[in-house]
Amino acid sequence: MPLPNICPLNKAKVKSASYFADANVWIYSLQNWDNLQPWEDQYYQFFFDIIESKLDPKPRILMPTLLLSEIVNTYLRKFAIPEYRMDNAIPPAQEIDFKKDYRPTQHYKDSYEKIMDDIGGLRSSIEYVDDETIANHDTLCNKLLGIFDYNDYLYYTLCKELNKTRRVVLLTNDSDFQVTDIEIITRNRTLLELR
Numbered sequence: 424m425p426l427p428n429i430c431p432l433n434k435a436k437v438k439s440a441s442y443f444a445d446a447n448v449w450i451y452s453l454q455n456w457d458n459l460q461p462w463e464d465q466y467y468q469f470f471f472d473i474i475e476s477k478l479d480p481k482p483r484i485l486m487p488t489l490l491l492s493e494i495v496n497t498y499l500r501k502f503a504i505p506e507y508r509m510d511n512a513i514p515p516a517q518e519i520d521f522k523k524d525y526r527p528t529q530h531y532k533d534s535y536e537k538i539m540d541d542i543g544g545l546r547s548s549i550e551y552v553d554d555e556t557i558a559n560h561d562t563l564c565n566k567l568l569g570i571f572d573y574n575d576y577l578y579y580t581l582c583k584e585l586n587k588t589r590r591v592v593l594l595t596n597d598s599d600f601q602v603t604d605i606e607i608i609t610r611n612r613t614l615l616e617l618r
């Protein structure tokens with residue numbers, strides 16, 4: 424069944440809407456841009472087109488607490504720990520326990536502060552979303568997630584609920600979002616093949 428709600432990233436234009444950028448897109452946009460693959464750079468460019476938009480009403484990027492937690496933890500584990508390992512000549516074979524070995528370090532404190540400053544610097548374009556929108560037993564304890572992992576299911580449910588009162592567009596590189604009832608912008612091959 425074709426999914427006409429999916430738009431290729433290279434053909435998308437920023438509109439006055441609420442955008443849900445998944446954690447991957449945030450990570451592409453918050454890391455060292457010189458290290459991005461060309462396809463990651465397209466997400467980064469579109470993300471900052473939203474941030475810098477002069478449209479009225481201004482597009483906003485939705486941020487529930489679950490997403491913020493996922494972004495911060497991914498950044499610390501994927502970028503900060505390898506940097507710490509390199510700075511301290513820790514061999515790849517040597518394990519680093521995040522809580523016991525890394526979290527007490529000044530490097531952790533500096534990295535955490537940096538990611539929070541980077542996100543905070545975008546606050547004029549961020550709309551923090553109350554998780555209570557979907558905080559009910561049936562949603563939170565749903566046993567039938569289909570193709571979604573748990574976080575993606577909650578993000579989708581949140582977007583779907585918010586889309587009832589405003590235009591919500593999902594900017595994602597995650598193939599889990601094989602749905603028809605929300606606008607999707609992507610470069611993900613699996614999703615694009617469903618168009």
